[in-house]
Amino acid sequence: MVEEKERQGLTISLCLPTLNEETTIGKEVVLFRSELMSRYPLLDEIAVIDSGSTDKTIEIAQSFGADTYLADDILPHLEKKKGKGENLWKSIYQLKGDIIVYVDADIKNIHPRFAYGLIGPLIYRPEVKYVKGFYDRPLTLSNVTRPSGGGRVTEILTRPLFSLFFPELTAIIQPLSGEYAVRRGVLEEIAFPIGYGVETSHLLDVYGKYGMEAFAQCDLDQRIHDNKSTRDLGKMSFGILQTFLTRGKEMGILDLHKDYETIFRQFQAVKSEYDVVEHHITEDERPPMNTIPEYRKKYNLDG
Amino acid sequence: MTPFENPVLDAVIQEIPGLISSTESIREILLANLAMLGEVPSPSFHEERRIRLLLDRFTELGLSKTSIDEVGNGVGVIDGQGGDKNIMLVAHADTIVPETVNHTFTITPEEVIGPGVADNSLGVAVLATLPYIFEKIGYKPNNNIILVAGTKSLGRGNLEGLRFFLSNGKMPVSYGICVEGVRLGRLSHKSIGMLRGDITCRIPEQYDWSRFGSSSAILTLNEVINKINDIRLPKRPKSSVVMGSIEGGTSYNTITTYARLKFEIRSESAELTREIADRIEEITTEVTSGHSETVELDIFARREPGGIAFSHPLVRSTRKIIKSLGVEPHLAPSTSELAAFIDKGIPAVTIGITEGNRMGEDKESITIEPVYKGLAQLIATIKAIDGGACELN
Numbered sequence: 222m223v224e225e226k227e228r229q230g231l232t233i234s235l236c237l238p239t240l241n242e243e244t245t246i247g248k249e250v251v252l253f254r255s256e257l258m259s260r261y262p263l264l265d266e267i268a269v270i271d272s273g274s275t276d277k278t279i280e281i282a283q284s285f286g287a288d289t290y291l292a293d294d295i296l297p298h299l300e301k302k303k304g305k306g307e308n309l310w311k312s313i314y315q316l317k318g319d320i321i322v323y324v325d326a327d328i329k330n331i332h333p334r335f336a337y338g339l340i341g342p343l344i345y346r347p348e349v350k351y352v353k354g355f356y357d358r359p360l361t362l363s364n365v366t367r368p369s370g371g372g373r374v375t376e377i378l379t380r381p382l383f384s385l386f387f388p389e390l391t392a393i394i395q396p397l398s399g400e401y402a403v404r405r406g407v408l409e410e411i412a413f414p415i416g417y418g419v420e421t422s423h424l425l426d427v428y429g430k431y432g433m434e435a436f437a438q439c440d441l442d443q444r445i446h447d448n449k450s451t452r453d454l455g456k457m458s459f460g461i462l463q464t465f466l467t468r469g470k471e472m473g474i475l476d477l478h479k480d481y482e483t484i485f486r487q488f489q490a491v492k493s494e495y496d497v498v499e500h501h502i503t504e505d506e507r508p509p510m511n512t513i514p515e516y517r518k519k520y521n522l523d524g
Numbered sequence: 525m526t527p528f529e530n531p532v533l534d535a536v537i538q539e540i541p542g543l544i545s546s547t548e549s550i551r552e553i554l555l556a557n558l559a560m561l562g563e564v565p566s567p568s569f570h571e572e573r574r575i576r577l578l579l580d581r582f583t584e585l586g587l588s589k590t591s592i593d594e595v596g597n598g599v600g601v602i603d604g605q606g607g608d609k610n611i612m613l614v615a616h617a618d619t620i621v622p623e624t625v626n627h628t629f630t631i632t633p634e635e636v637i638g639p640g641v642a643d644n645s646l647g648v649a650v651l652a653t654l655p656y657i658f659e660k661i662g663y664k665p666n667n668n669i670i671l672v673a674g675t676k677s678l679g680r681g682n683l684e685g686l687r688f689f690l691s692n693g694k695m696p697v698s699y700g701i702c703v704e705g706v707r708l709g710r711l712s713h714k715s716i717g718m719l720r721g722d723i724t725c726r727i728p729e730q731y732d733w734s735r736f737g738s739s740s741a742i743l744t745l746n747e748v749i750n751k752i753n754d755i756r757l758p759k760r761p762k763s764s765v766v767m768g769s770i771e772g773g774t775s776y777n778t779i780t781t782y783a784r785l786k787f788e789i790r791s792e793s794a795e796l797t798r799e800i801a802d803r804i805e806e807i808t809t810e811v812t813s814g815h816s817e818t819v820e821l822d823i824f825a826r827r828e829p830g831g832i833a834f835s836h837p838l839v840r841s842t843r844k845i846i847k848s849l850g851v852e853p854h855l856a857p858s859t860s861e862l863a864a865f866i867d868k869g870i871p872a873v874t875i876g877i878t879e880g881n882r883m884g885e886d887k888e889s890i891t892i893e894p895v896y897k898g899l900a901q902l903i904a905t906i907k908a909i910d911g912g913a914c915e916l917n
Contacts, residue, residue, distance in 0.1 A: 247631035248559055255556030260584070277632075284633040285552065329628040330563065445628060 222337065223261050225344050232265045234318030235336055237287070238308035238399075239269050242326040243276040249324070249331045250285040256333040263337060268316055269326070270295075270308040278326075290315055296515060302505055305399075306419035310507040313408045314516050321408060325399035330445040339402035342437035350407045350435040351427045353393055354400035356444045372397070378458045379421060382465055386474050387425070389433050396424055397461075400441060407435070409511040409520075414504045417457045418464025422506075425468045452487055456500055459485040463504040532913035533841050536904050537848045543900035546661045550653065554895065555631055557581065557652040562638055562645030563627045568618040568681045571596055571673075575617055578652055578673050585655040587671075595688045598673040601695070602655055604910075607667030609698040611909050613654070613902075614686055614861050615647030616677035625886060635881075637889040642880035646705030646890055648673050650877060650899065657903065665910045670695060674861065682720075682825040686864040699838065699909050700872030701902070702861040705890055706880035708898045709851040712858035713839045713873050714831030715866050716762075717797035719789040721823035723748055723808060725772075727781045728816060741783035742772050744817050749785060751807040755800060763791035765800065790859065794829050827863040832871045838914040842873050845904045849897045871914070875901060 226233065235253055239246060250267060257263045269282040269289045279289050293301050295311040309323060320343050322336050335354065342349045375397050383390040390396070397420050411426040413419055427435050449457070463483070469475030485500040510516050517523055547554075566574035575598035582590040582600035589601040598617065619640035621627065629638030638645075651671045658665070670693075675685035690697060704710065725741040725748070749767065757763045765787060772783025789804075791797040805821050812819045832839060834855075846853040858874050865872035877898030879891040908914055 243632075244630050247633065248629060251552050251555045251631050252559060255552040259553060281633055285631075332560070445626075 222341060222344055223263050226263060226340075229344070231320060231344065232318045233263060233320045233322065233340060234312075234316035235264050235267045235322045235324065236309065236312040236316060237267070237269045237282075237324055237326045238272070238305050238312075239274060239278050239282070239326045240272040240305075241274045241276045241278060243274070243278045243281055245329060245331070246278050246326050247281045247285055249326060249328065250282050250287045252331055252333055253336060254286055257336055263340065264322075265318060266316060268312065270312050270315070272303055272305070272308055296513065302415045302507070304415035304419075304505075305417075306413045306415040307507065309419060310413035310415070310510065313405070313510045314513070314519065319405050320402055321405065322402040323399065325446070327446045328444055329447075330443060332442075335400055335441055336402075338439040338441055339400060342439065343402055343404060346437065348434055349437045350404050350431055351423070352402045352437045352439055353395065353424075354398045354439050354441040355394035356398070356441040374454050374458050374461065378461060382462075386469060387428065390424055390428055392433065393424060393436065394438060396420065398444075400444075407431075409516070410509050412509055413507045414460075414464045415507060416502070416504050417460030418504045421461050422464045422468055425465075425472070429472060455487060456485060456502060459500070459502050460504050463502070467504070467506075530837075530841070530913050532911040533844060533908050536907045536911065536913065537845060539907070540845070540848055540900050540904055543661070543903050544896045547657060547896045547899040547903075550657055550660060551892070551896075553656055554649060554653045554899075555636065555892070558636060558641065558646055558649035559629045559631060559638075561648050561652060562629055562641055565621065565623040565625075565627050566617055566619050566640075567621065567623055568676055568678045570623065571617045571675045574648065575673055575675065578617070578648060581652040582655070582671070585659070587655055593689065593692075595685050596675040597685045597689050598675075599689070600651075600655070600671045602658060602665060602669040602671070604665050604667040604669070607665070607910070609667040609909075610670055610695045611665075611667055611699045611701070611906060612670040612672060612697045613651060613701045613703055613906075614672045614674050615651050615703040616644050616861060617648055617673035617675050617685075618678050618681060619643065619645065620678060620884065633892070635889045635891050637887055639886045639888055641888050642705035642878075642883060642890045643888070644703075644705050646877055646895075647703040650703050650902065654902075657899065661903075663903070663907070665906065667698070667910050668695065669906065669910075670697065677861065679720075680824050683861060683864045686861055687867075690864055690868050690870070697865075697868075697870050699914065700862075700865040700870050701905060701909075702858075702865075702872065702874035703902065704860070704874060704876045706878060706883070707854070707876040708849075708878050708894045708901070709846055709854045710876035711839070711842055711846060711853045711855050711873060712860075712862055713834070713836065713855075714857045715827050715829060715863040716857040716859060717789075717791045717794045717829040718825070718827040718859045718863075719797055719801045719823050720825035721787060721801075721821060723785045723787065723804075724820050724822070725783045726818045726820075727779075728818070740773075740780040741817065742780045744811060744819065745770065745772065745783040745785055748807055748811050748819060751811070752787070752804060755803050757800070758796070761792035761796060763789075763793070763796050763800065765789050765804075788859070792829055792857075797829075827859055828867065830866040831857070831862070832866075836871060836914075837916060838871045838873060838909065841908045841914050842875065842901075842905050845901055845908065846875075849901055851897065851901075873905075875905065877902070
């Protein structure tokens with residue numbers, strides 16, 4: 222794979238978006254640097270793009286040799302926004318690779334395959350533009366690992382929505398997985414929701430522009446991570462649904478007669494009292510990177 | 525030249541600061557090997573997957589002879605440049621951690637945390653990394669270096685893998701180095717006599733629960749333990765009975781029908797080891813005769829005391845190497861892999877690589893910083909042997 226990558230003159234960047242990942246980031250950087258830079262030079266850079274961690278994430282990543290950036294310091298004149306999608310979008314400007322591989326930083330059983338498995342189809346199949354990872358998602362229960370469950374938002378929200386409106390996209394086994402590799406030419410052309418909806422919007426946009434032929438999927442075996450609470454999944458679903466409605470309207474598939482609300486309400490019980498908790502969640506978006514003047518200049522898009 | 529003059533060893537010791545720097549530069553390679561190997565469960569008798577991964581590493585590094593033998597040992601050979609000796613490094617590939625435990629490791633700049641990381645995933649990771657270090661420092665040993673990850677080493681395994689290799693290997697072993705994750709400074713060159721066994725207590729299904737006397741397997745086992753505790757042990761030769769583990773029972777209110785004690789007899793004297801074992805056998809018979817429970821003694825592992833002398837050039841060289849690191853050698857007898865070398869009359873030592881904490885727990889850890897010294901110590905010891913500094917005159 223390295224030989225073929227070099228023959229094609231490709232450069233490949235690995236982006237690890239972070240927010241307080243001190244327990245897992247060290248192993249991720251160590252494994253990727255050791256296996257895919259020192260032993261097999263498949264990656265040209267490993268970068269952590271951080272949303273403002275208050276723990277030792279940055280310090281640990283630096284100590285093991287990763288390049289680290291604060292998302293706010295990239296294109297600093299733009300209005301500051303917080304979210305994983307913001308980090309991914311800014312990585313397009315900051316990183317140099319022709320291919321960018323995104324891997325979540327909270328994976329406990331990280332393995333080099335999480336990167337090389339996603340890169341392979343892009344190196345060997347020129348028609349492939351976007352490679353998505355999938356896996357069995359075990360929940361981690363105390364210290365016993367059992368191979369079932371997980372992916373709840375996928376099964377109760379994303380998959381039903383895709384089945385209703387984009388049946389071809391149901392072929393994507395883990396549409397919300399945070400592990401994917403994409404060609405720069407594709408990344409710079411699509412808009413990025415800054416929050417939970419970024420993966421959903423990628424799939425819809427790439428599908429809309431290039432069709433299913435652009436996708437490949439890679440079996441990454443297992444992914445062990447801390448499981449989110451049902452309340453957190455509610456917030457996540459709210460954000461994803463916003464992105465879906467926005468895209469559906471833009472693509473002429475949905476006809477919305479009013480703007481949707483951006484306040485998500487949940488209840489919490491204290492003894493016999495029920496309190497309403499309101500979350501203001503707006504899936505703000507960044508425009509395609511190739512519309513940003515600094516990017517056009519840096520990558521010489523105007524000749 | 526007096527026995528205390530050793531120009532080969534002196535030259536090796538001069539190289540140690542450079543070796544420490546070299547090993548620092550391969551930190552990520554070692555830690556990646558440690559995480560990848562250590563996260564593959566490898567309880568005794570089920571080490572296949574970890575061994576397979578190790579063999580892949582050996583093959584990737586271009587080792588000419590890599591194989592898995594009949595008992596599952598993982599073997600790789602760094603070919604020598606014409607020397608006729610075979611220097612064997614062994615690390616036990618099995619751990620005490622059951623397969624069901626979550627084996628994921630955490631790496632911080634200071635330490636690596638995870639079940640079995642120190643005992644002995646680090647030892648196996650060192651074997652996986654050593655050929656890479658040799659290449660990096662441009663070291664081509666004169667003699668063959670045999671790297672062996674031994675299987676079925678712990679508990680009932682009773683060093684089966686290593687014993688098989690030493691009895692059946694086609695390359696006669698001239699020297700042995702047992703690599704343990706912890707502790708740096710450890711130097712074992714003698715094995716103490718050891719007998720290891722289980723005492724199990726079972727209550728028959730048709731037990732008369734109204735009968736006066738012991739009403740559970742735990743109480744009967746307790747009686748056995750008390751009697752073992754009463755065995756008078758001499759101050760010299762040093763001897764002890766280690767009560768390693770007890771198990772039995774299921775809940776607060778269920779009478780226990782099965783209980784087990786895991787114990788180990790240790791002694792500098794082979795005769796005394798056998799005498800203590802005889803006394804424990806008498807105790808189990810005596811307790812059985814008083815009740816309708818069955819108390820069984822099963823001794824499944826034995827080590828004879830022995831080893832090479834403190835003044836042996838291998839021990840002397842290793843001691844000087846450890847001292848040159850600014851670490852005080854801690855001499856202690858061993859009951860582990862060393863015993864298999866001793867049984868075959870092969871000069872061997874056990875050394876440790878770094879510091880460790882919370883041994884045997886899910887959050888077992890190793891400290892990263894001392895690892896560089898630990899690796900430098902190991903390479904220097906190999907170089908000393910390879911250069912002839914450890915030959916008996």
